[in-house]
Amino acid sequence: MVTIKEVAHIAGVSIATVSRVLSNSDYPVSQRTRANILKVAGEVGYSPNRAARSLRTERSSLIGVILDNFSSLWAPVIVRGIQDVLHKKGYLTLVVNIPWEEHSRADVVKDLMGHSVDAFVFVETWHPVRERLDMLNNKPYVIVHRLFHESDPHSIIPDETYNSSLVVKHLLELGHEKVAYIAGDANYFSSSQRLDAYLDTMHAAGFGVRDGWIAQGEWCIPSGYQCAQRILASDEMPSAIVAANDELAYGALLAVLDAGLKVPDDIAIVGYDNNDISRISNPTITTVSLPLFLMGQIAAENLLCQLQTSDRDYAEQLIPGELIVRQSCGAPEGVEVYARDFQRATAE
Amino acid sequence: MVTIKEVAHIAGVSIATVSRVLSNSDYPVSQRTRANILKVAGEVGYSPNRAARSLRTERSSLIGVILDNFSSLWAPVIVRGIQDVLHKKGYLTLVVNIPWEEHSRADVVKDLMGHSVDAFVFVETWHPVRERLDMLNNKPYVIVHRLFHESDPHSIIPDETYNSSLVVKHLLELGHEKVAYIAGDANYFSSSQRLDAYLDTMHAAGFGVRDGWIAQGEWCIPSGYQCAQRILASDEMPSAIVAANDELAYGALLAVLDAGLKVPDDIAIVGYDNNDISRISNPTITTVSLPLFLMGQIAAENLLCQLQTSDRDYAEQLIPGELIVRQSCGAPEGVEVYARDFQRATAE
DNA sequence: ACCTTATCGGAAAACGTTTACTGTGTCAAG
DNA sequence: CTTGACACAGTAAACGTTTTCCGATAAGGT
Structure with a gap:
């Protein structure tokens, strides 16, 4: 794999500059160097090492999607809605299916935290337990579910x-x-x-x-x-x-x-x-x-919003269906x- | 997040020792220290930073799953079969759905490579193009598909x-x-x-x-x-x-x-x-x-096998159905x- | 001419691991 | 006793980024 170092070497600049250009930060870089770096990066097929980036920034471009029952007819449609929005923004999803009975439900969140996912989506037939929600330490999350029995401000549910x-x-x-x-x-x-x-x-x-x-x-x-x-x-x-x-x-x-x-x-x-x-x-x-696909999309949009603003206050959303x-x-x-x-x- | 450093500090050992115990390497560590470290790690809720580990080892415990048509009735079942096996071994899956028409198909592989996934599964109705297969630079892969028209040694297909x-x-x-x-x-x-x-x-x-x-x-x-x-x-x-x-x-x-x-x-x-x-x-x-679920499972087993042995020669497998x-x-x-x-x- | 400010680029630290290398101390064989 | 082997633990380098801090140059105002 080609690293930022090589790109910097070939372009005749420091790795700092390359990083600034390629992670499109708003740091001022002259048009000439920028164009040159972009050209070189393209030629050598550079693709940043996500692990290194993630280690440094504590962001991973990964979203954890936790499912209750992937076998249901709804779940895959919702997931596609979520992915439809997220992929376009450069996020990938870590989809994990945990049947309700299994004891390891809390572990899953921990596991995903280990992968430093940026946010969570819960697609569940039952309301996610408080305990798990507490483990998120303030990361954005959204709950998409059909059969809730307890209201939660982060919920997206059919009306x-x-x-x-x-x-x-x-x-x-x-x-x-x-x-x-x-x-x-x-x-x-x-x-x-x-x-x-x-x-x-x-x-x-x-x-x-x-x-x-x-x-x-x-x-x-x-x-x-x-x-x-x-x-x-x-x-x-x-x-x-x-x-x-x-x-x-x-x-x-x-x-x-x-x-x-x-x-x-x-x-x-x-x-x-x-x-x-x-x-x-x-x-x-x-x-x-x-509108399951739509619900997934809305969930993702909601998440993106939270990721940008670091504002965690979202009202429950009721989504109408169609005859x-x-x-x-x-x-x-x-x-x-x-x-x-x-x-x-x-x-x- | 609690790091290996803290665990080492509390347990009164070096981080090297902690790492050796927690990534269960076969390096000799005395029973006493091992037990102690395990205890401490459990108490403080330590979970290794995957990004750091991935950066160091060039392995991510991530498997890329590329789908043709997630909306189909088969795909989710196959995916669950794959996950059923992989999750138990500590792998998570990055599931990406790319409709056949879309131009960005090659990009998806590149994208997943950027996340340094350890292996690939293609779940497709059509045979994955050679071009994409070449981008894998010798990472393990398996193809699960229904409607192939060209044989590939890494295929798992219904008989x-x-x-x-x-x-x-x-x-x-x-x-x-x-x-x-x-x-x-x-x-x-x-x-x-x-x-x-x-x-x-x-x-x-x-x-x-x-x-x-x-x-x-x-x-x-x-x-x-x-x-x-x-x-x-x-x-x-x-x-x-x-x-x-x-x-x-x-x-x-x-x-x-x-x-x-x-x-x-x-x-x-x-x-x-x-x-x-x-x-x-x-x-x-x-x-x-x-037997879609089974086919997913077999695909995953196959992958695990490849990951262990670095032997990339696998015969096409025909899976019988049931009346x-x-x-x-x-x-x-x-x-x-x-x-x-x-x-x-x-x-x- | 001098000072201020803006613009650009580099050096280097840090992120949390793993692992090659370097000791120790113990014990058995000579 | 010496020597070697072995079991164990620690030190430190490395992985590829991002980002803080700092320096250099140029431009503009007095």
């Missing part, structure tokens, strides 16, 4: 309330008045947030909600199936079912079809998450897409071209 | 031929003799590999293949739909369709259902990839799962519990 009201309002606009709800796992704060948003929106519109119309589910397809069956068995059949996520919605869809009913003609169904399921099911399911209109509730469809129709259209 | 014959044999065992095939995009080497494997397996079993039974598709659902329609229109109807991937299989499934036929009763369908689609469709689709038996071809199902049945079972 569950807004999103949930989005789908309910959509149904109301389509003329539905009897809307049932399948809730997610009660342990999750987001479950109650979404449920509350549903209730509030219904009440605000002046519609009541029957007891039999609310079923407590568990985020998965089988649970959606069971919950829908219970709802279908209630005294008064609803005309629409809101599911707390797409898995539940898909389960509900299967139950409704198995009951000999038609979707959306007899019962409309909406989901939440914009999973692949909702895109592929038959009929496709209207849902809410979370994805598909076939499952009979509305005229959105811009997206759906697999099934597309096939039929092009197959002619 | 397309074996996998493809797996599904065909499965159908033959179930008594099918008239088996049609929907191929993937002809640009991909894997398309022809899979197609050839199908043809070979059929011929080896003594069964002929009609012209109308082979359709050239394009990896996506609509294409599967069209291809299946063409196959259904052939003079002699096949009793089974092999699709080159799950998207095509799903498209074919929809076409067959739309034609008023039953799956698997009238026509059996198999896919390839074990996508979410095949798990969720109705009926669920028998397919081949690629996932589901509903779409009428066989008794495998161990997996399928969403739909599970719902029915637990819904009682």
